[in-house]
Amino acid sequence: MNAQRAHSSEFRLLAMPLVLFLLVFLGFPAIxxxxxxxxxxxxETLRQPKITGLSNFAAVWNDRAFWQASWFSLRFGALTALLECALGLILAIFLSPLIERRSWLMAILMxxxxxxxxxxxLMYRLVLHEFAGPVPYYLWAWFGTSVSFLGPTSAFWTLIVVETLQWTPFALLLFYMAYRAIPTEIVEASAMDGARRxxxxxxxxxxxxxxxxxxxxxxxxxxxxxxxxxxxVLTGSGPGGSTASLSIYIYEAFFKQGAIGKAVAASVILFAVSFAxxxxxxxxxxRRKGALT
Amino acid sequence: MTLTTIRKGSLLAVAIASLLASPAFAKVTVLGWPGGPEETALRAATDVYNAKPDVPENDKVELLFFNRDGFWDKLQADLAAGSKAFDVNLLATYSIGRYAPFMEPVELSDEAASVYGESVLKTMQYKGKQFGVPTDLSMHFMYYRKDLIEALMKDDAAKAKYAEISEKHLGKKLEPKSPDEWTWDDYAATALYFTQAVNPDSPTRYGTVLQLKNLLFNMMVFQSLPRAYGGNWMDESGKITVNSDAYRKGLETYKLLYDAGATPSDSLSYEFAEANAAFTSGQVAAMMQWNAAASDLTSKEKSPTVADVTETVAPPAGPEGRFTHIHGLGFGLNKNAENKAGGQAFIKWLSSKEAALTYARNNGAPALTPEVVTEVAKERPDLVKLGEFASKYGYVMNGGTAAKALSVYELQAKEFTGYWSGQQSLDDALANTEKGMTELLK
Incomplete structure (x- = not known):
């Protein structure tokens, strides 16, 4: 019993720095x-805020830009996640034998x-610029025209491609490690049983x-x-706010419009939804884990 | 090594680190605008000030710069938090109302009025009080290719084509004119004529380049068009007047040029740098741009294709005349400054003739009175034009220095780019802007 109590107080003592850190750096700002x-x-009134009830939440709820930004974030998050993981998975499986033999390739891919x-x-702002970037330069040289990469209809897809190109290696790394961790005996046994590739x-x-x-x-x-x-950096919040993500919406409401209450209310909504x-x-x-065991 | 030695060593190290980390060496710390001609000019002026024998050692100036991106937001957060990291900070006409609660009015030198003139000093005033010294003035020029315009004016066949294009797109037959006589319709007709999508024989790909990114500074470039048609943010009674024929005309002209392909299709992501890159490529005939671009666009090293053929005039005229947006950058005093007296002394000197001329000779862009600018006219001929245009055509919209002026520009940027990109109708864009501005400027 004494040993258990001692263990418990040791645990509390050791956890104290983390708890204090969280209270100061997360708890206080949250409150x-x-x-x-x-x-x-x-x-001007950061130190003397005037409580006004739920009007900030109502303002956010009735703001067309908030829903536009939410829809952008949702589409952007879902599409980039799917594309990065699909590409990462394909690359991990097909490049696995190559990376296994030449591990330095992984460093380049990362x-x-x-x-x-x-x-x-910033880099793509330059690369895609009609008069300074190499991509439009060659498109003009070869085809006599160029795609409007950051125009109103294509900006969203350009952003998707840029994000996917940067973060696919992350998915590749995870999937390569997972692929390599599959026990060889299972694969060999399946092959012996006649399973095709x-x-x-x-x-x-x-x-x-x-x-x-x-x-x-x-x-x-x-x-x-x-x-x-x-x-x-690439498009700002886009024409008419068309490429404003929720983070950009909150940033602009806070700093550009000085609507601190509205910006914080939007971040509270975001937090609540994310948490849920x-x-x-x-x-x-x-529950699935419980069902399996 | 004894414990005492270790302690002494540690104390010494902490003391040295504290000295290096804090701005203690900077007796007066000045937060400047980084990475441009303003920084070069400020550094030169500071060197002159620090070398003066009557400036006490503890009032010497040290400069502080942080990144230009998000500068005003960071400054706002710092000022609101009561930062003492700087005594004197950068200030802009459109943000005085926003920062005034955290700053103190300043006293300028007796020479200030004769060096800058009352209208320029006003760009640093808020509610009748002087909050800063105006070191740089920003405004807009119409940049154009004189070789192309001269060729157009001499060619009868080209003139006929020009008339045909203007009739088709603008509904009236126009003749080519010298850019100094342009109305906004002449500018639009010229932009269309020099566009290959409209006129396949055009020597340039685009007639103009518009800065249409959803960015507040681009709205400042745009405002001179509706202003020439009598547009303003509000009337004398405070009623918002943005939903007007003047703004309608301005917005429709931009939309017409964008839809006709007279500006690059990526223009909705263009700002200062992108527009300059387009113009220097030699594929653009004319553009409205900040005066700050003049030195680069006429530099043979930086713009070899167009440097020799680029000219500037004031923006085109409308029924109400010619107008150019002006705003000043300057320096004001932080309310929480640790060395307020030293900061005030530096600001007072900065408003003197000696400081203004030093600033002008080192790439700065102060708007000087005709009497003072003559002393630097040979080295800086562009400053003569700057002073002249500012006094003749400069304007600040009603409400342009209000606490939420920046938010108004932000709102317009969002709504107007929404219209130009085809995401909302002109009526909706104007109605939304009017509604938002009524809330912001109440």
Missing amino acids: VNLIYSVSDVSF LPLMVAPALVG WHLLWYIELPLMAPTIVVALLIRFIDGFRVFDNVY VLYGLNFIAS
Whole structure:
């Protein structure tokens, strides 16, 4: 009993720094944010916010731009996650024998991850510029015309491609590790039983990689959903706010419009929805785990 | 090594690190606008000030710069948080109302009025108080290719084609004119004539390049068009007047040029740098651009294709006359400055003739009175035009220095680009803008 009590107090003591850190750096801002979200507050009155109830939430709810930004984030997050994971999976499986023999290839494939997203945005702003960029230059030279990469109809897809090119290596890395971790005896046994390559992939390898695929999809969706840097640098919030993600919406409401209460209310809504989705996913995952055991 | 030695060593290291990390060496810390001619000019002026024997050692100036991206947002956050990291900070006409609560009015030198003139000093005033010294003035020029315009004016067949194009797209037959006599319709007709999508024989791919990115600075470039037709943000009674024929005309002209392909199709993502790149490629005949671009566009090193043939005039005219948006960059005093007296002394000197001329000779763009600008006219002929245009055509919209002026530009940028890109109708764009501005400027 004494040993258990001692263990418990040791645990508390060791956990204390983390708890304090979370309280100071997450708890305090969270409380301030909650207060600001129900207040009439500006940069001049940051220390004396006036509580006004739920008017900020109503303003966000009735703001066309909020729903436009939510729809953009949802589409962007879902599409980039799917594309990156699909490409990452294909590359991981097909390049696996090559990477196994020449491991330095992985270092080269990982290079896009080393570039800051804002720099990627700047780079493509230059690369796609009609008068300075190589891509439109060759399109004009070869075809006498060029695609309007950042025009109103194509900007969304250009952003999707830019994001996918940068983050596919992340998915590739995860899937390659998962693929390599599949026990060889299972694969060999299946082969001896006459499984063809396609069957092996579909019925053996992909199911074994499924947890990694789900995690990768989730991580990439979250990253895509909260995208800011490269989109903001490349197109700003786009004509009429057409490429404003939720992060950009919150940033612009806070800094550009000085609507602090509205910006914080939007971030509280975002937090609540994210929490509900993650909690739901966790609940489903734990139930499935329970069913399997 | 004894414990005492270690302690002494640690203390010494902490002391050195603290000295290096803090701005203690900077007796007066000035936060400037980084990475452009303004930085070069400020550095030169600061060197002159620091070398003066009557400036006490603890009032010497040290400069501080952070990134230009998001500069105003970061400055706002710093000022609101009561930052003491700088004593003097950059200020812009359109943001005075926003920063005034965190700044203090300043006293300028007795020479200030004769050096800058009252109208330029006003660009740094808010509610009747002087909040800064105006070091740089920004405005717009119409940049054009004189070789192309001269060729057009001499060629009868080209004139006929020009008339045909203007009648088809603008509904009236126009004749080519010298850019200094252009109305906005002449500009539009010229832009269409020099567009290959409209006139396959055009020597340039595009007649103009419009900066249509959803960005507040692009709205400043646009405003001079509706202003020439009598447009304003609000009337004397405070009623928002943006939903007007003047704005309708301006927005429709831009839309017509964009839809006709007279500006690159990616123009909806263009701002200052992209427009300059388009013009320097030699594929654009004319454009409205900030005066800050003049030195680059006429530099043989930076713009070899167009440097010799680029000319500037004031923006085209409308029924109400010619107008160019003006705003100033300057320096004001942080309310939480640690060395307020030193900061005030530097600002006072910065408004003197000596400082203004130093600033002008080192790439700055101060708007100087005719008497003062003559002293630097040979080295900086562009400053003569700057002063002349600013006094003749410069304007600030009613409400243009309000606390939420920047938010108004942001709102217009969003709504107007929504119209130009075809995402909403002109009526909706104007109605949304009027509604938002009524809320922002109430």
